[in-house]
Amino acid sequence: MTVNPANIRNFERFANAMDEFGGLLIIDNQARIVFISPRFSEFLLNVSAEEALGESLPQFLPQSELLNVLQTGIPQYGQVLVRNGRTIVVSMIPLAENGRIVGAMKITIFSRFEDAREFAQRILGTDKQLDYYKEKVKRLWGAKYSFDSIRGNSLAIIEAKRKAWDIAATHSPVLLIGDTGTGKELFAHAIHLDSPYRDGPFITVNCAAIPDNLVESELFGYEEGAFTGARRGGKPGKFELAQNGTIFLDEVGELPLNVQAVLLRVLQEKEIERVGGTSLIPLNVRVISATNRDLESKVRQGKFREDLYYRLNVFSVHIPPLKARMEDIPALAHHFISRFNQEMGTSITGLTSQALQILMSYHWPGNVRELKSTIERACLEAKMGLIRPENLYYITDRLGRNYDHLEGQTLKEVTSQAEKAAIIKALEITGGNKKMACEMLKVNRTTFYAKLKEYGLY
Numbered sequence: 001m002t003v004n005p006a007n008i009r010n011f012e013r014f015a016n017a018m019d020e021f022g023g024l025l026i027i028d029n030q031a032r033i034v035f036i037s038p039r040f041s042e043f044l045l046n047v048s049a050e051e052a053l054g055e056s057l058p059q060f061l062p063q064s065e066l067l068n069v070l071q072t073g074i075p076q077y078g079q080v081l082v083r084n085g086r087t088i089v090v091s092m093i094p095l096a097e098n099g100r101i102v103g104a105m106k107i108t109i110f111s112r113f114e115d116a117r118e119f120a121q122r123i124l125g126t127d128k129q130l131d132y133y134k135e136k137v138k139r140l141w142g143a144k145y146s147f148d149s150i151r152g153n154s155l156a157i158i159e160a161k162r163k164a165w166d167i168a169a170t171h172s173p174v175l176l177i178g179d180t181g182t183g184k185e186l187f188a189h190a191i192h193l194d195s196p197y198r199d200g201p202f203i204t205v206n207c208a209a210i211p212d213n214l215v216e217s218e219l220f221g222y223e224e225g226a227f228t229g230a231r232r233g234g235k236p237g238k239f240e241l242a243q244n245g246t247i248f249l250d251e252v253g254e255l256p257l258n259v260q261a262v263l264l265r266v267l268q269e270k271e272i273e274r275v276g277g278t279s280l281i282p283l284n285v286r287v288i289s290a291t292n293r294d295l296e297s298k299v300r301q302g303k304f305r306e307d308l309y310y311r312l313n314v315f316s317v318h319i320p321p322l323k324a325r326m327e328d329i330p331a332l333a334h335h336f337i338s339r340f341n342q343e344m345g346t347s348i349t350g351l352t353s354q355a356l357q358i359l360m361s362y363h364w365p366g367n368v369r370e371l372k373s374t375i376e377r378a379c380l381e382a383k384m385g386l387i388r389p390e391n392l393y394y395i396t397d398r399l400g401r402n403y404d405h406l407e408g409q410t411l412k413e414v415t416s417q418a419e420k421a422a423i424i425k426a427l428e429i430t431g432g433n434k435k436m437a438c439e440m441l442k443v444n445r446t447t448f449y450a451k452l453k454e455y456g457l458y
Contacts (some may be wrong), residue, residue: 021249031057031067034103042134043083070104078109143202143246147188151335152328155355156320160187167315168194173267175252175312176290176444178319181369184290185250187319192246197286200245205238208251215259217275221265224275239272242285252289252312253298257305264308275376286310312344320362320442322371323422329359332368336375337387344376347384353388362395363422420455423448 021042025032033052043050045060057064065076069092077091089110095103147161168191176184185204192202210218217226221237238247248257255263266272267287271280289312298304313421322329325378333356337348350358355378364370381391389396426437438448451457 005009023085023108025068026103027057027066027105028103029070029101030094031070038412040108042050043086043088044081046146047278063410066104066106069094070101073101081355089456129373141199143189143192144153147190150183150186150190151332152325153331154320154325154328155447156325157328159444160317160319161190164191164317165194167191167317169196169197169414170315171286172314173289173312174314175295175316176288177316178290178292179321180292181367181368182319182321183368184319185248186248187317188246188248188288188290191288192248192286193285195246197244197246198333201242202246202248203238204248204250206250208254212256215256216262219259220262220272220274222275223277226274234274234276237274238273239266239283239285242340246288249287249289249451251291252292253295253304257303260305260308264305264311267308267311294404312428318442320366325440326360326419329371330356330372332357332373336372337379338375340379344379346382348379348382349384349386351387352389354389358392358395358399362399416455419451420457422458423451423455 023037023043024035025033025037025040025044028036033055036045036049038049041047041052045052047060050171050259052060058067065079068074069076073094073096075091075093079089079090079092080320081090088108090106092104092106092110094101095105114391147165150157150161152158164187174188176186176187188204189202192198205219207215217235217238219237221240222231223234224232226234241374252299266283269280270283270285272283273280295304295309295313299306299309333351337350340346341348357369359374366373374392375387377394378387378391381393382388422441423437426440427434430436430440434448434452438445441448443451
């Protein structure tokens with residue numbers, strides 16, 4: 001089989017124009033020259049095009065790479081050729097017909113090496129621009145917190161961090177479960193930064209903050225004209241923005257049922273379709289979701305899709321409440337003091353023992369977030385020196401200012417009292433059911449039963 005002469009004639013007008021820029025050479029499956037532009041023939045073969053036509057290429061160039069392209073069918077791009085002090089850049093491409101190699105073609109990409117160098121510099125400049133914009137995207141939408149940012153040495157928080165760290169290395173969806181203010185977003189950031197998606201963007205979506213009629217377009221984007229008020233040119237959704245990175249769906253339990261159905265399809269098919277669109281967009285995105293709700297209960301009530309729940313809950317991490325890790329309060333408090341000293345220009349050196357005991361005696365329904373705001377207020381109140389009980393009016397008001405009994409107690413004594421009170425309260429709420437109380441306090445069974453024995457509650 002040979003190259004069709006009729007097809008060759010179709011090249012002639014194009015090839016003659018190409019001759020001004022370096023030229024074109026075509027051989028058939030027997031390596032015979034079936035077309036060569038005049039200047040190219042003189043440059044490559046040192047003969048005229050008329051003399052070369054119909055001759056075997058190996059007669060002129062026995063080591064030509066074009067022969068390898070003909071034999072292997074593998075193209076070669078951007079090859080540098082030097083002849084008589086002149087340098088050009090060519091590409092060599094196999095020619096196929098009905099799935100069989102019938103010839104090969106060599107075409108000039110740059111007739112002057114200076115042009116190739118200038119092009120390479122432009123490409124390098126483009127790469128630098130891309131790197132710049134990638135860095136800008138990471139700054140705008142990148143994760144900020146690592147596992148080192150999650151403070152505390154309690155068994156409860158160490159166990160949660162260890163599990164999250166193990167999960168981070170996978171590509172699977174993760175469900176973070178914890179009360180409001182426990183630090184679910186910090187865990188999401190940390191998982192992203194320790195995952196295969198670390199170099200991609202980290203996009204956060206607060207599902208509870210988006211109006212129901214806008215959730216689908218916010219998550220999946222929309223095309224121009226998809227609805228009244230749609231932006232000209234359309235708009236990418238959060239999933240598109242998270243391409244090759246992580247999307248964090250905070251308060252995922254608040255998604256409307258119709259959006260849950262679309263999200264399930266996205267997770268199954270790994271592709272999205274914009275609102276008003278007709279084409280599918282492939283996705284490479286890891287999904288981390290979080291909830292402070294009992295999703296299993298919502299599933300039973302028909303308010304959350306069971307199939308979506310199991311898709312999101314491939315791996316789960318329970319973030320312990322602050323009342324289950326009271327021993328972390330001193331370290332957290334001093335961390336926040338250092339932070340606010342830098343941010344607000346205060347000069348707080350620590351807490352008095354009584355002030356710390358007050359913190360240890362409170363039940364912290366708002367968890368770490370509430371502790372953070374409490375320390376911030378106290379820093380502004382005290383301005384310098386030690387934080388005292390009067391600077392903790394936010395807490396003492398809730399304690400009914402009954403903190404005089406704390407005077408002289410050790411930190412361990414205050415911690416033990418707080419732990420014992422929390423366990424007793426949990427047992428009261430659960431009617432003495434130890435398993436349920438253990439789950440309510442979010443501590444492992446071994447630790448819970450050890451505490452029961454320690455406080456004489458077994």
